[in-house]
Amino acid sequence: MDVREQLLEAAVKVFAIAGFRGATTRRIAQEAGVNEVTLFRQFGSKEGLILEAVLRSVERLQDEAVLPTVPANPAAELLDWTTRHFEFVLRNNRLIKAAMADAQSHPDMACIGDRIGTSIEHTLRAYLERLRDAGLCAPDVDIAVASSVLSGVVFADAMGRDVHPQCYPYSAAEAPQRYVTFFLRAIGVRAVAAPDSAPAPEAAVHHG
Amino acid sequence: MDVREQLLEAAVKVFAIAGFRGATTRRIAQEAGVNEVTLFRQFGSKEGLILEAVLRSVERLQDEAVLPTVPANPAAELLDWTTRHFEFVLRNNRLIKAAMADAQSHPDMACIGDRIGTSIEHTLRAYLERLRDAGLCAPDVDIAVASSVLSGVVFADAMGRDVHPQCYPYSAAEAPQRYVTFFLRAIGVRAVAAPDSAPAPEAAVHHG
DNA sequence: CAGGAATGCAAGCAACCACTTGCTTTCCCT
DNA sequence: AGGGAAAGCAAGTGGTTGCTTGCATTCCTG
Numbered sequence: 001m002d003v004r005e006q007l008l009e010a011a012v013k014v015f016a017i018a019g020f021r022g023a024t025t026r027r028i029a030q031e032a033g034v035n036e037v038t039l040f041r042q043f044g045s046k047e048g049l050i051l052e053a054v055l056r057s058v059e060r061l062q063d064e065a066v067l068p069t070v071p072a073n074p075a076a077e078l079l080d081w082t083t084r085h086f087e088f089v090l091r092n093n094r095l096i097k098a099a100m101a102d103a104q105s106h107p108d109m110a111c112i113g114d115r116i117g118t119s120i121e122h123t124l125r126a127y128l129e130r131l132r133d134a135g136l137c138a139p140d141v142d143i144a145v146a147s148s149v150l151s152g153v154v155f156a157d158a159m160g161r162d163v164h165p166q167c168y169p170y171s172a173a174e175a176p177q178r179y180v181t182f183f184l185r186a187i188g189v190r191a192v193a194a195p196d197s198a199p200a201p202e203a204a205v206h207h208g
Numbered sequence: 209m210d211v212r213e214q215l216l217e218a219a220v221k222v223f224a225i226a227g228f229r230g231a232t233t234r235r236i237a238q239e240a241g242v243n244e245v246t247l248f249r250q251f252g253s254k255e256g257l258i259l260e261a262v263l264r265s266v267e268r269l270q271d272e273a274v275l276p277t278v279p280a281n282p283a284a285e286l287l288d289w290t291t292r293h294f295e296f297v298l299r300n301n302r303l304i305k306a307a308m309a310d311a312q313s314h315p316d317m318a319c320i321g322d323r324i325g326t327s328i329e330h331t332l333r334a335y336l337e338r339l340r341d342a343g344l345c346a347p348d349v350d351i352a353v354a355s356s357v358l359s360g361v362v363f364a365d366a367m368g369r370d371v372h373p374q375c376y377p378y379s380a381a382e383a384p385q386r387y388v389t390f391f392l393r394a395i396g397v398r399a400v401a402a403p404d405s406a407p408a409p410e411a412a413v414h415h416g
Numbered sequence: 417c418a419g420g421a422a423t424g425c426a427a428g429c430a431a432c433c434a435c436t437t438g439c440t441t442t443c444c445c446t
Numbered sequence: 447a448g449g450g451a452a453a454g455c456a457a458g459t460g461g462t463t464g465c466t467t468g469c470a471t472t473c474c475t476g
Contacts (some may be wrong), residue, residue, distance in 0.1 A: 017312065017313070018225065019229070019309055019310075019312060021227070021229040021230055021329075022229055022313065022412060040275070051287060066276050086245065094312065097305075097308050097309045097312075098309050098373070100305050100308075100309070100367070100389055101305045101306050101308070101309030101310075102227075102309075103231065103371065104225065104302065104305075105226065110371055113371035113372055114371065114372055116372070117371065117374060117375050118370020118372065118374065120372075120375055121372075121374050121375055125375075134345050142389075142390060144375075144376070144377050144378065144385060145378075145386045145387065145389075145390050146390065147375070148361055148364070148365060148375060148376065149357060149360075149361045149387065149390060149391075151364065151365070151375075152357075152360045152361035152362075152364030152365060153356055153360035153364075154355045154360075154361065155360070155363075155364045156359065156360030156361075156363045157356060157360060159308070160321060161364070163308070163311065163318055163321035163322065163325065163327065164321055164322050164324070164325020164328075164329075166325060166326065166329050167325050167328055167329055167333075167352075167355070167356060167359075168352070168356065170237075170352065170353075178350060178353045179353065179356075179357065181350075181353075182349075182350060182353050182354065182357060183357075183394075185394060186390060186391075186393060186394030187287065204229070
């Protein structure tokens with residue numbers, strides 16, 4: 001494997017654990033199995049390395065969770081999005097925490113929050129608007145609030161489950177299903193109606 | 209004002225901005241308008257100071273948001289709790305971010321997350337259980353999920369509104385009302401309360 | 417095989433860090 | 447007024463950090 005690649009991987013790893021100040025060049029180089037001098041020869045400075053590493057790490061996983069352009073099976077589609085989004089935030093738990101904390105003194109780091117924000121904006125909220133326009137949920141639902149609620153509970157769970165687990169008596173595996181069930185009821189989506197248009201991608205939701 | 213007090217206030221302030229490693233003793237002392245040596249004479253070490261400062265700061269606000277033992281007006285009571293909790297997290301936005309990030313390398317710092325968690329556990333969730341037992345909401349609501357949803361959206365909004373404001377087209381002032389309205393509908397609480405028991409829900413928020 | 421580029425290694429530099437020491441000054445209490 | 451505790455001040459100590467330098471080694475290519 002390339003030396004640059006090893007350094008980039010080690011940089012995100014150490015940064016997620018120790019933050020910007022705690023991620024020393026010696027530690028990153030050791031983690032990468034590379035001499036510290038090579039780090040500076042390749043990236044010029046610690047800042048250059050960490051910034052490039054975090055940016056690349058964010059870009060790589062921008063589109064893991066997607067939603068269809070035209071809603072067919074809200075229950076299954078929202079469960080799929082919620083599960084993927086939840087697992088993504090859970091997997092990058094520490095990286096997100098570190099980036100959020102360092103974003104103040106290091107504004108370029110805010111990209112990760114911005115990326116997640118625009119992702120939610122352009123997928124979940126747009127989907128919910130189409131859902132409402134298609135008459136598949138209650139017509140008077142506040143879409144912006146609904147979007148914030150679903151993405152918010154997913155974010156809070158993924159960020160806080162390890163810190164205060166007493167708030168989450170259900171496992172991480174079943175959390176998305178529970179949130180989606182609650183959410184569907186909140187926005188007035190019927191338990192699945194088998195429409196004539198499209199069959200259900202997954203038989204995850206039982207019939208009513 | 210006491211020198212200890214000045215140092216404790218300066219410590220939380222600087223820690224919230226710069227994190228544990230970034231909060232140097234020189235900077236804290238300067239922010240407090242106190243000689244650096246006094247810091248060590250009073251608290252022994254940087255760790256002792258910051259830990260005591262953060263702990264005290266957390267304890268101070270554990271009792272800001274409360275809920276009644278016996279539910280009377282769910283809409284007003286939940287709006288009051290949500291508003292106070294939201295304003296608390298919003299006000300301590302950066303402190304929470306810094307503590308979350310440093311909690312990994314500094315386990316004693318995790319108390320802030322733990323404190324918030326138990327606060328939610330012992331106030332909101334217990335309240336919702338009583339609400340259900342009193343027949344004031346739908347009987348089949350998943351209380352743990354409902355509690356996570358309301359506290360989650362409040363947390364996510366307060367933590368992310370400054371980073372990706374495009375997700376929050378409504379102002380911070382009206383956010384609690386919107387979330388509570390959405391939430392009440394989700395758990396099946398009727399919009400009405402007895403007109404003689406309490407006036408408009410907004411009246412319960414200010415003038416405390 | 418020759419030569420240049422990339423990497424490793426040892427050492428070091430200036431800055432900053434938490435923390436200490438010795439001494440002077442201020443302030444409070446009787 | 448006087449004595450002791452608390453605070454300020456200047457200087458310094460050992461350790462760490464980002465980054466550099468000089469040189470030996472490896473590796474790839476023509």
